[in-house]
Amino acid sequence: MASVTDLQSNVDWRALLDALGRFDIEGAIAALNINEAAWAEYSSAMTQAYAVAGASTAAQIQAQGIAGIGTRFRMTNPRAQDWIRQNVTESVEGFTIEQISVARTVIEAGYARGQGPRNIAIDLVGRVQGGVRSGGVLGLDGPRAARLQAVTQGMRSAEGVRGLVIVGHDGSLELRYKVNPATAQRIIRAYKAGTAVPEAERLISERQYSNALLKARADTVAATETGNAVMSARDEEWQQLVESQGLDASAVRKTWRHRRGSKDGRPDHIAMSGTSVMGLNTPFVLPDGTMMQHPHDPAGGARHNINCGCDCTYSLTYSKGLE
Incomplete structure (x- = not known):
C-alpha cells in the first residue's frame, strides 16, 4: 500500500497530460515514473520477514537442544542470497513490468474509446479527494485492473450498465463482477431505469471499487509472500544446520x-x-x-x-x- 501511495505521489501530472494530448504513449508512461524504487518498503519488509523467520527457527532449534551455542541463521549463505534475488529483487522487477503493461493497456483502451487526456489520466492514477489521491489502476495487477476498467467504464452509459447485469431465467438480476453492495445497488437501479449510473454515485463507486481491489491485492500479497518468506527461511535454516553440524x-x-x-x-x-x-x-x-x-x-x-x-x-x- 505504501508503494501505491509512492507511485501516485510521484506522477508528473503536467507531463502526463501533455504526452496523452500528443498521443505519446511512451511519454505518458515515462511521466508515471514507475520504477523499482517505488517498492522499497516492500523489498525491506520481505527481506526482514525472511531474516526474522530464519533467526527464529535457529533459536527454536537451539532451544530444543539439537544444536549448541553459535547456531545462527546466515543471511550471507549463497542459497539465502539467491532467495533474496529471486523473491525480492526479481519480484520487484516483475511488479514494475506489470504496472507499465497495465498503464499501456489503459491508455490504449482510452484512446480507442475516444477519451480525452484528463479522463485517461484519472483512469490511470485516480482523483484527489480530501487531499488524498485514490482510485485508478496503479498498484493493481492485470486481471484486477481489467475488472476495474470494465465496471467503471460500464457505469458511464446505459448500454454499459446493461453489459454489467446478468438476468437469470427467473428474472433475477446479478452483476457480472463482484463489487461492494452499495455499488451493486447503484448499478441495478440504473439498469432498471435504463440509464447510466448518475455521475455523483459513479464517482463514489469508482473510488470504493478501486480501493477494494487494491486492498484485496495487498492482502493477497501479504499473506502469500509472508508465507513464502517464513517457510523458505525455516527450510534454509535447517539446510544450514545440517551442513554446519554434520547432521x-x-x-x-x-x-x-x-x-x-x-x-x-x-x-x-x-x-x-x-x-x-x-x-x-x-x-x-x-x-x-x-x-x-x-x-x-x-x-x-x-x-x-x-x-x-x-x-x-x-x-x-x-x-x-x-x-
Whole structure:
C-alpha cells in the first residue's frame, strides 16, 4: 500500500497530460515514473520477514537442544542470497513490468474509446479527494485492473450498465463482477431505469471499487509472500544446520500442517495435514501429483500458494553420535 501511495505521489501530472494530448504513449508512461524504487518498503519488509523467520527457527532449534551455542541463521549463505534475488529483487522487477503493461493497456483502451487526456489520466492514477489521491489502476495487477476498467467504464452509459447485469431465467438480476453492495445497488437501479449510473454515485463507486481491489491485492500479497518468506527461511535454516553440524539430512522429519478450517481450505492441503516425510530434501507429494518441499514452495505455483495458510514443522529423529 505504501508503494501505491509512492507511485501516485510521484506522477508528473503536467507531463502526463501533455504526452496523452500528443498521443505519446511512451511519454505518458515515462511521466508515471514507475520504477523499482517505488517498492522499497516492500523489498525491506520481505527481506526482514525472511531474516526474522530464519533467526527464529535457529533459536527454536537451539532451544530444543539439537544444536549448541553459535547456531545462527546466515543471511550471507549463497542459497539465502539467491532467495533474496529471486523473491525480492526479481519480484520487484516483475511488479514494475506489470504496472507499465497495465498503464499501456489503459491508455490504449482510452484512446480507442475516444477519451480525452484528463479522463485517461484519472483512469490511470485516480482523483484527489480530501487531499488524498485514490482510485485508478496503479498498484493493481492485470486481471484486477481489467475488472476495474470494465465496471467503471460500464457505469458511464446505459448500454454499459446493461453489459454489467446478468438476468437469470427467473428474472433475477446479478452483476457480472463482484463489487461492494452499495455499488451493486447503484448499478441495478440504473439498469432498471435504463440509464447510466448518475455521475455523483459513479464517482463514489469508482473510488470504493478501486480501493477494494487494491486492498484485496495487498492482502493477497501479504499473506502469500509472508508465507513464502517464513517457510523458505525455516527450510534454509535447517539446510544450514545440517551442513554446519554434520547432521544426517535423511533423519529430518517434515510434517505438513493445515492451519485453517476446512470450510475454505484447499482439499489437497486438508488431505495433506499431518502427513510426514523423512529427509530434509524429500518432497511432499500432494494428491494432484504436485511435489513441494514445504507449504508455500514456489514449485507449487499459484494453485497451491495464493493465500495458503499451511505450515510445516521440522524435527530430528536422532542426534549425531546418538544413533
